[in-house]
Amino acid sequence: MKWKIPLFKIYWDDSDVENVTESIKAGMYWAEGPSIQEFESLIADYIGTKHCVTFNSGTSAQHAAMLAYGIKEGDEVIVPSFTFISTANTPFFVGAKPVFADIEDRTFGLDPDSVLENISSKTKAIMPIHYGGCPCKIKELREIAEDHGLILIEDAAEALGASIENKKVGTFGDTAMLSFCQNKIITTGEGGALVTDSEEICQKLKLIRSHGRADNSQYFSSTASMDYVSLGYNFRMSSITASLGISQINKIDIIIEKRKKNAAYLTARLKQELKDKVITPNAPDSYEHVYQLYTILADNRDELKDYLADKGIMTKVYFEPVHLTHFYGHVLGYDCKLPLTEELAKKVLTLPMHPYLTSDEIDTIVREITNFYEGR
Structure with a gap:
């Protein structure tokens, strides 16, 4: 696609x-x-x-x-x-x-x-x-x-x-x-x-x-x-x-700076429009986040992912818990109690993030997420 x-x-x-x-x-x-x-x-x-x-x-x-x-x-x-x-x-x-x-x-x-x-x-x-x-x-x-x-x-x-x-x-x-x-x-x-x-x-x-x-x-x-x-x-x-x-x-500082700039704009827009619906990345003080992924926590995550896909916006779930995969759960027999891992894994959704991302594209992402929640 x-x-x-x-x-x-x-x-x-x-x-x-x-x-x-x-x-x-x-x-x-x-x-x-x-x-x-x-x-x-x-x-x-x-x-x-x-x-x-x-x-x-x-x-x-x-x-x-x-x-x-x-x-x-x-x-x-x-x-x-x-x-x-x-x-x-x-x-x-x-x-x-x-x-x-x-x-x-x-x-x-x-x-x-x-x-x-x-x-x-x-x-x-x-x-x-x-x-x-x-x-x-x-x-x-x-x-x-x-x-x-x-x-x-x-x-x-x-x-x-x-x-x-x-x-x-x-x-x-x-x-x-x-x-x-x-x-x-x-x-x-x-x-x-x-x-x-x-x-x-x-x-x-x-x-x-x-x-x-x-x-x-x-x-x-x-x-x-x-x-x-x-x-x-x-x-x-x-x-x-x-x-x-x-x-x-040799370009890494430029790449990281562009990612951080785009992430800051995306965070500001999401907080402005959707502060009650999604949780944006929030690194501790003195932690420098380089935003290889931009992951939110979202209610109705799976429906949101499908809605954005219909609009041509790619998102992905990073990550499904390893212990719940077929190989670990059924072949290897892992039976773990990891409550927060399982809770967060049901809500995480990684949005587009890269150095070429434009402000217009970010605005489109935020607008479609807003439309999804307003339509529910």
Whole structure:
């Protein structure tokens, strides 16, 4: 379907085309090349970590994090159910068990009190998400992890550039995952990364992403014999992808500023017209929300979604609880009590939000939502 107002549009310019074209015209280094190291350095510098290791997806990056920290069969990892399913799935990749904790209603992130209730002798790590570009209560979760000797892995797939008191998301945990899938703050189409201050973890991640190969030199441009010292995977990001990432991250401040400006206008209009019908995003003081998603809480959510679709306005539910999916509920037999997760998941609706969104389009969105409630 061709939407009158789509949920997102990718922000790009000629520099993206030029970077990718230059990478292609090089005639080699399409798989491995200097653009990967450059992109990694730019990410680490932007976030404020010592290391960045890129991957072919955020899911691959999370999988690699599980392996690098030695999470294994018999271990438990506390995760939210209010997330994309990969957050919950990755512990299973290494034989561990995801344990669901409830969320809180301000940031839609893990509730620290619920996390404490779910810690057991088997708990090895906590993996919270920063929902939609808003930091979760990561400082409180950091304290819990330190107090209980747990690994803290931030799922920052949706929150590149977000911060608390000017400290970037991705610097609170032992490591953090980023995603560059097409609807994220910056995108390479598909792609992901892990950032960390640990040299040891960085080196493990490099082995994991490239077949356990010990030599970090360019495999395709070296005649040297190379040794394989551990089990590894083909999780590498390509140089062409990284070249796109370089041009994208050089625009990140512009992209975030445009998102914040559009979000502020949308919030003001919704509060003006619909203050009793919808609840708009409301990040805590000193939290910088980057609005990868713009999610409201709405009465009669499903009817509203269908009404807007009929008007050509795309919306989406982010997220249906993972523990209520067929796989987790019926195949794996999860039976969780997550009251706030289930309550909020019935009301969340993500509206269009991207740098190209115009004030006229925002006015149209607000007008149609208003028409829906006035017609009931």
